[in-house]
Amino acid sequence: MAAPGAKTRVQAILLLALSLVLSSHVVSAFKDNEFKKCAQTSFCSRNRGVQQGQNFEIVPASLVLNTATLTATLSNKPASKTLQLTLTSHADGFVRFMVDELPGVGRYQVPGDVLVSGWETKKAAFKEESRSANQIVLSSGDARVELNFQPFTLAISVKGQPALQINSRNLFNFEHRRTKQDSDPAGYWEETWMSHTDSKPKGPEAMSLDLVFPGFQNVYGIPERATSLSLRPTNGAAPYGEPYRLYNLDVFEYLDDHPFGLYGSIPVMMAHKKGLTVGVFWNNAAEMFVDVVKPGRDTAVQWITESGIVDLFVFVGGSAPAVLASYAKVAGTTALPQLFSLGYHQCRWNYKDEADVKAVDGGFDEHAIPYDVLWLDIEHTNGKRYLTWDSSVFPNPIPMQEDVASRGREMVTIVDPHVKRDHAYYVFSEAEKAGHFVKNKYNNDFDGWCWPGQSSYLDVTSPAVRSWWAEQFTLDKYQGSTKHLYIWNDMNEPSVFNGPEITMQKDNIHFGGVEHRDNHNLYGIYYHMATAEGLKLRGSIVNPESGDRPFVLSRAFFSGTQRVGPIWTGDNAAQWSHLKVSVPMLLTLGLTGLPYSGADVGGFFGNPDAELMTRWYQVGIFYPFFRGHAHLETQRREPWLFGPETTARIRTAIRGRYAMLPYIYTLFRAANTSGLPILRPLWYEFPEAEELFAVDEEFMLGSAMLVKPVSAAGASSVDVTLPQGARWYDALTGAMVPPRTKSHRVQVTLDGIPVYYRGGNIVPRRERPRRSTAAQANDPYTLVVALDDKGEAAGSLYADDGRTFAFTRGDYLHRDFTFKGMKLTSTAHQEPGLPAGTLTLPLTVERVVFLGLPPARRGYKAVIGGKHTVPLEAGPLSMLAAQAENALVLRKPDLPVSHDWTVEIVAA
Template sequence: MAAIAAPRLLRAVPIVVLCSLLLHSTQHVLAFKEHEFKKCAQTSFCSRNRNVPQGANFEIIPASISLNTATLTATLLNKPYGKHLQLTLTSHADGFVRLMVDESPSVGRYQVPSDILISGWENKKQGFTENSRTASSITLTTGETKLELNFQPFTLAITVKGQPALQINSRNLFNFEHRRQKQDSDPAGYWEESWGGHTDSKPKGPEALSLDLVFPGFQHVYGIPERATSLSLRATNGAAPYGEPYRLYNLDVFEYLDDHPFGLYGSIPMMLAHKKGLTLGVLWLNSAEMFVDVVKERGQVGSQWVAESGIVDLFVFTAGSPAGVLAAYARLAGPSAMPQLFSLGYHQCRWNYKDEADVKAVDAGFDTHDIPYDVLWLDIEHTNGKRYLTWDSSLFPSPAPMQLDLASRGRRMVTIVDPHVKRDPGYYVFAEAEAAGHYVKNKYNTDFDGWCWPGSSSYLDVTSPAVRQWWAQQFTLDRYSGSTPHLYIWNDMNEPSVFNGPEITMPKDNLHAGGVEHRDTHNLYGVYYHMATAEGLQLRGQQADPQDGDRPFVLSRAFFTGTQRVGPIWTGDNAAQWSHLRVSVPMVLSLGLAGLPNVGADVGGFFGNPDAELLTRWYQLGAYYPFFRGHAHLETQRREPWLFGPEATARIRAAIRTRYSLLPYIYTLFRAANTSGQPILRPLWFEFPEHEELFAVDEEFLAGPAMLVKPVVAPGVGQVEVTLPGGARWYDAATGALVPPAAKTKSHRVQVTLDAIPVYYRGGHIVPRRERPRRSTAAQAADPLTLVVALDEQGGAEGELYMDDGRSFAFQRGGYLHRRFVFRSMKLVSSAQQVPAGGVPEGTLTLPVSIERVVFLGLPPSRRGYKAVVGGSRQAVPLEAGPLSLVAAPGAEAALVLRKPDLPVSHDWEVEIVAV
């Protein structure tokens, strides 16, 4: 949830009035207040660097160059100031090069801590080969990457696989502001800056940096989330609002606009550039406030990145392909955490389910209407006066039995826990943390006091490992009274949100452990809070099961690089508008391209009241979000899935059941994300990287490699245009019917009804499904599987199935099954999936699960039909015309089905298809 009232008003009212205002303000005043957030021109460090050519001032001193196998070091001179910088260029075997620029270590500029990345990558280096050296430049190669470092002025050109890929400082926009002593002649904003009634003391003075990155020959760049805008980032030198640079600064933004460069709740300073034959990625590991300009001209994309503080720590991912870039990023920042299976089911949330009777009624409603779900959520009203890790005893007198009752039907509960701690000496969390000195300090080095939902609040300094360790201990069953092993956590407001702070967040001159200013660590705060909470649930799980534990589930709103290793996020406080439904697609895709694939948007919109059509279309799309949750604001009308009439209920039920039928496939996709960093939802160009006509498409997407989804994002629509990439076969996922093949990408006009959105299977892929309707993922555990075999032009198909216990870390010890299915030469073969280098081999896990149906799409016509010969028995079973799924509409008979072959998932087998 977002802050509701304006910060200036909050400062002027007593706390009792404040609470009333926050909880009872009317919806018509809720709107994006752009004037309450800063733009580049109102920000000293951005305005003095944006589009200011200063890069010619920086030169490499040739005599300072030292090349030691995989590392080049050199002195970079800032001529007007006579100041030296240390430049380091390193080649890493994991598919990236690293450029660092810093002052002397004695200056002590802030660098993002190593725990944001995974360990071990620093030691995996790949040597440089020196190709040439002159008085003006040095040229190096490493693998298929060539680097040309020019001295006067300093520039760096990178070529990958023979193609120009990246130019640094080619437009002379590089800059590095050195630490300095205050001078009377310093311009306004250098040492103190005021805005919106707040003054930032800026005790270290100006220390901004500007990076000038040009992508030659590229027309499209993606990433730098989070914002509600197109997938292919628009130029920021155009008309409003795109005359403003993209901003990376985690903020609590309510009712954000649906097409705007403004930054939202999280930041990942990563950008991908893509063109035919080449994909490149860049990550500037810097957690300070940052602005990014994008300029498209002369057949290339230019970008300027301006950060308030820190150092240049730039990683350039040179693998060359979309999958290769994200795999290299995962080897640096870590892959996505393997989620618990229940967390991939449907989640029902509202601010707020008011008491235990309400919880019981909502839970029963799902069973009454035969709608599956897995998790029921409680927002802040469940607590004792906004004291987190407590319960309102009048509303929730028996929290543990309530959770156990849900668990008896295979369901879980989530409660909200935010980073602000009510300043109440009688509240044990506040008192213990205060006594231990665990809070963020203000500029006077006393505990910072900010206002949030409880009123006067302190904020845990989670940048400190000791504080994170203490916070983790609060989630054990003996500490979190009323909790059970079936309870999981939601971290909201962790940007952090401070209602009476500048831009509804923490002052930049607040102090963290070691005297670090908040300006340096702002974008890290949310991920550290997320980490500490997840560590708490992991600690709880280890106490119950020391060997294998319990995978944590913690949802976060704020995020940064590394969040993917912790848990999912969502796109924040959206609105019940068609435009927000539409923009959720590029938002989710952008996050996946930035290495954070476990993400969703609030189904139905957080603010406002969707009608039945909008809500239905949102569920039909939401069934494919990696994280699938319905959520709504306190003052919206109730919108449980059965409250919009029987026809809408039936459609929403079908959408949610579709999600559950696809969970074997989705869980397998998450295993790929967990091992190689691949996104769950993918833009079309990710799988078809040579198709230039797809590079800007962002209203449809691929779920993994095998399914294409076209949401319906406008009301009253009877037909939509579907873009199907050429050179592939596509089958209607509702009927199994083959779309007439086309060599080139083609737009198809497709009729739609309110019953479903267009979805297609891609030829050449095998998709595992579970067809039987159940109430939860737990109830599905022993259900048999269906394999959908969609053939390509050569009559082949491949697919995978990953399974484990769905909850513990036993998979890290080999407690999993990973099967590979291949259909070639009319034979379907199941075998163990090859383990990637360095992976843990599959163990001896045996699951009593079989395959009850194999559905073939695209078998060539046979006058007498086909039969299947299963294993070595040579007993032939006829294939029958039938529906693609057990719940398909009558008359959908485009598939050929092998029924009840009883093929064990845990073993190898072979099925031969023979024409009769």
């Protein structure tokens, strides 16, 4: 989080010792023996690698094709059971494959409110291509579907290329609901892990889904875990002899290269090869294990889940942007964040009192380092009673927040889902009276242990509970809060210190009689949703006309979390390896629809030295969510505490973040409208370059900038791969990089890391050093025009009030910039399906920096509006760092941001 899940277990020991002894949870390092593996999990061990798919056959006489939907009976003859198979073609670029037991059995299905609505009715008709005694072939758009009957298999091709096969290895299985038999093996109806026994009242109901991506060597996704971008096979040496796991858990001080699942789960996988990208999403919230093997040129995957139904979306758009756009139709796009939340955040477990807050806030101004948000961890509360303040150290929370806000900054407090069992605590007493808590298997309020000691857990799967919880964030309810206070949800996996694997018992009961095993991975997103709705409610009261966009950080997540708010990668460590793995972790999140994410800069655990801190800030300025954070027991590490030289380097890095904010905010608008990622792997932008498919030590920020982190101590040089087919410019000096066919060695110093502009892009910037985003509001813009080999470039700028929902009714500015035929133009951008932007800002473009103009004997001049002439001068690329003069700069053209204009570049 303070990932309090990681926080020292000393405090937990003192609490738990009152009633029980915990042996393995109360430590400050990852121990995999505290967590289950596939072989120790009944449903996984009995399905992993077991060929049972030949038992399932389509009953030909049952087939019904009704325009866009095919239904059939799927028979399991050895078990004398039948299932319902449904295949639907959707107009938004995907095919939905479902398998369930017959109506009335009542297996759990992820509720509709986790996803978005509207896509269900947008269907695309199937065309029946052929039918025989053992096969039916359908087509819809670019997708072709072959359903074979005996045994059941399904093959999907896209644009004539094989894309996906289901049950081609006979690993499909679907365990039917049944009554208990005396001969049932151990683990079918009751299972014990350490001291915890799961009663499993519904018995075995697991499923195995057998997928093959033919001709694909690289698959990505299924976060969250600290691994490479391209998923490694799980049938190799340890630790990759163990399947990947999707089960939200509080995993403190996690390992930097391990298949173990962490705090969130997105059951989305993307496969890419030259000429084709395909994606799948299994909409299931129970515990999952995922095996990845790579026989020959294929990638084969076995997904095994404990309960629920098969509800598989296959995205057939053919490219990564198309796959993500289709997925966004189902799970939603990224909520447009408040602009302040894209600045730098300063956090520690814990800033101890109001004097500490004032000193830290003042330290940023004293050292001329910009920042936007100061955070408070669990120690600010009255005995871990959330939505309260410890009056002995925070006696005046409102004046404190108002003082920070007077300098254009905000604050964040932590609010966790465990509620201290104390009848004098209004949150507990109200929730208990209303019956708002999760129940145990005996239908009593579940009593678990977390930071406050004995705790109950809000049943946020209930709409009524979420509505009640949202009401707790209004200013009259959350005493001591102001409109400048935002929220951090931690421990929402949920974390239960004395529970199995530090989480909740699977046989606990939620709203509607649903077992926790069925919706475990949804608990975090529901808590996140409810909290965000609370801030929306508060905002609608404070500003009835336009509201206030919520900012709520969450540790746990699921598909759809992007509609709610950001996440971070949890309890990392101050190690070079954790800096390095942060990049593939964040890239993976972007490829699975959750781009607003970050990693704790400096590492949560441990004490980074000046070099590691410097390098982490230099990478962290490109994280979509940019926060420095540290554990309670670490040394203080505010950016100015590592000596003057390090302070200067960190200052330069953070100022660089603020200079990029116009570009980053514009990228977030694209994520908001189209589902596009902010950070992108190189292959996403260069999808035909096979040598880039597994590269994860470099990344693109949008389409315009390439970043190469320095992730090793003492490095004086690094190897940089600049993809072919593009022109590249050093983002510090503006110098064009000569084209190369392979990676090349670049010298580095502690002053920066290699960053490049990609030719063909126009990047908006703001370069005047300010203390916060609010202080930038009236600053002019700089445009960096990086020309491609054709002498052309394009880009855009999005702006709005940065805070409210007024943008949804058209109160925004969105401009397109184009350079072609030696003319730079500005025109209004129109996003299909959205209201045209009507916002006018009294701001200008004060500098235009041209990279890559061909040499001219007497130089160039700019003709503005066909009349005014201004010479282009050699100069530095950025006002923030005066380096070699490799750019041609148009100074003070005073081009109005809100209006059309043309600037023609001609020889002087």
